[in-house]
Amino acid sequence: MNIVVCVKQVPDTATERKLRSDDKTLDRDAADGVVNELDEYAVEEALRLKEAHGGEVTVLSMGPAKATETIRKALAMGADKAVHLHDDALHGSDALSTSYAIAQTLKKIGFDLVILGSESTDARTGVLAAMLAERLGAAQLTLASKVEIDKTVVTVERVTDYGHDRVEATLPAVVSVVEKINEPRYPSFKGIMAAKKKPVETLAAADAEIALDQVGLANAWSEVVDFAPAPPRAAGTVIKDEGDGGAKVAEFLASKKFV
Amino acid sequence: MSEVLVLVDHVEGEIKKVTLELLTLARSLGAPSAVWAGPGYSDAARARLAEFGAEKIYVADAEEIAQYVVAPRAELLARLVADRSPAGVLVAATGEGKEIAGRLAVKTDSGVITDAVGVGDGFVADLSIFGGGVNVRSRVTRGTPIIAVRPNATPPVAAPAAGTEEKVALVLSDSARAARVVERVTQEKGGRPELTEAAIVVSGGRGVGSADNFAIIEELADSLGAAVGASRAATDAGWYPHQFQVGQTGKTVSPQLYIAAGISGAIQHRAGMQTSKTIVVINKDAEAPLFEIADFGVVGDLHQVVPRLTEEIRKRG
Ligand SMILES: Cc1cc2nc3c(=O)[nH]c(=O)nc-3n(C[C@H](O)[C@H](O)[C@H](O)COP(=O)(O)OP(=O)(O)OC[C@H]3O[C@@H](n4cnc5c(N)ncnc54)[C@H](O)[C@@H]3O)c2cc1C
Ligand SMILES: Cc1cc2nc3c(=O)[nH]c(=O)nc-3n(C[C@H](O)[C@H](O)[C@H](O)COP(=O)(O)OP(=O)(O)OC[C@H]3O[C@@H](n4cnc5c(N)ncnc54)[C@H](O)[C@@H]3O)c2cc1C
Structure with a gap:
């Protein structure tokens, strides 16, 4: 089975994140890049499926040069090889362009199963997996808290607002995972050393037959009109509990008509 | 006034509060048309949508729509976008709502904005990003604006409208039938409101x-x-x-x-x-x-x- 895991490098949420004043895109140089947390769960799930059913795990990441750090981390966890989609023309791509570029790359490299995180921590749109399923004509098995494979049939538990759905499809499929699906492994020393030798193929847009008028900031389907730091919340009242803390909160809630 | 499509978020016919919020919001952007997808439609549902301002209600209540993940609802909305050329489409920014918005965006070659906390004139969306540190205003520049709005963005306000019903017979494509729901497990709610919707x-x-x-x-x-x-x-x-x-x-x-x-x-x-x-x-x-x-x-x-x-x-x- 040919499993491709999509991994995004995102700015560390523990550091200050900014938009660039020139083109209003995320300032990826201002903060340290880390693996999008949910993508570690996606890699873990891919590795488990490979361990159970055989096949190969390929990491796919679209991003700037420094995204290689993120790719190495996924390889150190145990993925077999990687494809790095890297082209300045892709800078500023929105969700439509990103899904288009990744779909083109997937068509080029081939896949049976694509696994993603259900959401990134920077843009947090949570649309990519659904868009890929739409573009690839593959089954959408998203928001999965459990994945099972029986030959060519994939069954997932899809987290819903009211509980979960069991959803079934035949490969090829696009899966996205939620946090409770597994516990990602830490790369071992051996894994880190081995990752250095694993093949990473770098593709430019043209290599994946990505039309340049469908990607990048200038061709985006949406734009940032303006942005500003959130105004600090007006300083609230903080009291010390002298046995009356509960009553004081109740008074505050009453003043705001919550009770 | 041009139509604004609002996808009704419901669980087996029970309309969620966020839908009433979206209808309220849609009234400031155009003429709200509610879009009902899946089984469970009733007179009570019609009355509720009309009460909160739905001028029209498109009803596609075939059983089949709920039997497949997300794609059928995106297909329904895409068809209405093609037929009606609405000024925009609003969905709830739940995990599933965002996925519907995403597929719809691809189908209609339109931009999508997720997690709006407000939507103003010209469908300019207000977002709060980076853990609330930065406020952004964004807009769609190509196609029909598709905006996923967070629950509690606007308090729902009633404003009775006609609620004219129009049945839509949807024939699903094969690809919309790719991911089949084989079992639906509903957790005991314990009487509490749902987390993302709760006031x-x-x-x-x-x-x-x-x-x-x-x-x-x-x-x-x-x-x-x-x-x-x-x-x-x-x-x-x-x-x-x-x-x-x-x-x-x-x-x-x-x-x-x-x-x-x-x-x-x-x-x-x-x-x-x-x-x-x-x-x-x-x-x-x-x-x-x-x-x-x-x-x-x-x-x-x-x-x-x-x-x-x-x-x-x-x-x-
Ligand atoms: C990639 C990543 C993703 C994460 N995602 C999430 C997420 O989605 N949600 C999330 O919540 N966290 C998330 N975290 C974890 C987050 O960093 C914090 O560790 C977590 O929020 C801490 O939870 P806490 O405030 O309950 O615990 P703590 O930080 O330990 O705080 C406990 C607080 O309780 C107070 N306290 C203790 N006893 C009492 C008492 N008797 N009465 C009153 N106060 C008391 C303490 O003073 C302290 O302030 C994430 C972390 C990472 C790295
Ligand atoms: C603050 C902010 C807000 C934005 N809002 C919007 C918006 O409203 N509409 C819009 O169209 N665009 C928006 N964008 C642009 C958006 O960042 C890009 O479209 C992005 O490439 C994909 O969106 P995402 O990270 O939210 O994907 P999500 O759907 O949240 O990511 C899900 C999964 O997709 C995979 N993935 C995502 N990106 C990559 C990648 N580059 N390489 C490999 N795998 C990947 C990962 O597995 C990830 O876990 C925004 C960007 C920022 C910084």
């Missing part, structure tokens, strides 16, 4: 101390008709189920009132609750960062403060 959320963190102690958080929530949330420290410890985690890797909530007890206020927690309208913090450590964004804070032991608060609320209720 009030009461959350507990590591300071709560144990699974048993979460009872005092639940009692406070119940006295307010609120949903219960938890920090990751609490869900990781197994004190409260994962699906109630609020934050970066959990749910995003944007209620009228958020009460946090025994939660320090890590950036990853704030990412899920910072757009709450009013924030109350109870923590024994005066230095806890969450106090920085509190409208009202109590420095004290939550095991004392929370039960007393519940008692006071019950007295007033």
